[in-house]
Amino acid sequence: MSKEDEKGMSLIVKTITRLTVGLILLYGLYIVFHGHGSPGGGFTGGVIIALSFIHLMLAYGKEVAFRKLSEAAASFFVSLGAILFLAIALLGFTGGYFFLNFIPKGEPFRLFSAGIIPLCDIAIGLIVGAGLFAIFVALVSLKLEPERKE
Amino acid sequence: MRILALIAVIITGAILIYGTQDMPDWADPQSPASTHVSPRYIEKTLEETATPNAVTSVLADYRGYDTLGETTVIFTAGVCCILILRIRRRHRK
Numbered sequence: 548m549s550k551e552d553e554k555g556m557s558l559i560v561k562t563i564t565r566l567t568v569g570l571i572l573l574y575g576l577y578i579v580f581h582g583h584g585s586p587g588g589g590f591t592g593g594v595i596i597a598l599s600f601i602h603l604m605l606a607y608g609k610e611v612a613f614r615k616l617s618e619a620a621a622s623f624f625v626s627l628g629a630i631l632f633l634a635i636a637l638l639g640f641t642g643g644y645f646f647l648n649f650i651p652k653g654e655p656f657r658l659f660s661a662g663i664i665p666l667c668d669i670a671i672g673l674i675v676g677a678g679l680f681a682i683f684v685a686l687v688s689l690k691l692e693p694e695r696k697e
Numbered sequence: 698m699r700i701l702a703l704i705a706v707i708i709t710g711a712i713l714i715y716g717t718q719d720m721p722d723w724a725d726p727q728s729p730a731s732t733h734v735s736p737r738y739i740e741k742t743l744e745e746t747a748t749p750n751a752v753t754s755v756l757a758d759y760r761g762y763d764t765l766g767e768t769t770v771i772f773t774a775g776v777c778c779i780l781i782l783r784i785r786r787r788h789r790k
Contacts, residue, residue: 629768662758678774689781
């Protein structure tokens with residue numbers, strides 16, 4: 548820990564981050580998975596998931612955050628979400644048209660209900676979460692680069 | 698050139714402000730937007746998609762095509778950022 552203590556913010560911020568970052572990630576996942584039953588959805592949940600990793604990066608520095616979600620993993624999740632969403636859209640052709648809700652709907656207010664809507668939310672959450680994390684990483688590292696060269 | 702641009706901006710703004718005269722009033726229940734598709738979404742969401750959340754049913758089901766476009770924007774942005782990072786890393790080596 549002694550080497551990691553030097554990077555990032557102060558001990559207070561690190562302790563609070565260690566306590567809250569898991570709850571933030573869990574809350575983002577809850578919003579993604581319950582997007583059809585309560586307020587929320589893929590976009591908002593994905594943003595909260597990305598914020599939990601950004602929080603980690605702000606408090607502990609780049610290396611610790613990359614150990615949890617590396618750049619390759621982020622690119623993998625972005626692509627996986629996009630393929631999943633397109634596949635759901637194209638599978639609608641099995642019943643007739645693009646974006647048909649082809650899975651049985653089930654009962655309202657249940658976790659497994661509403662056909663393709665939860666699957667769409669998960670795909671959108673993957674794209675938004677990993678995509679916003681990648682955008683943040685690019686902004687941070689592109690800002691720091693020119694200062695180092697001088 | 699600047700004066701021409703200013704004139705163009707003023708004329709466009711004036712046309713837009715003139716156009717707002719024909720817009721329906723704020724939260725008018727008789728406006729076209731709230732008499733055509735909105736009531737249908739609100740009334741049929743629960744039986745057609747089994748979703749109590751009308752916003753999600755519109756985003757992911759009725760207007761899924763629109764959401765596909767939105768996610769394409771974010772996907773492109775994320776992939777471009779990853780590409781930039783990779784190019785920088787390769788240059789450093």
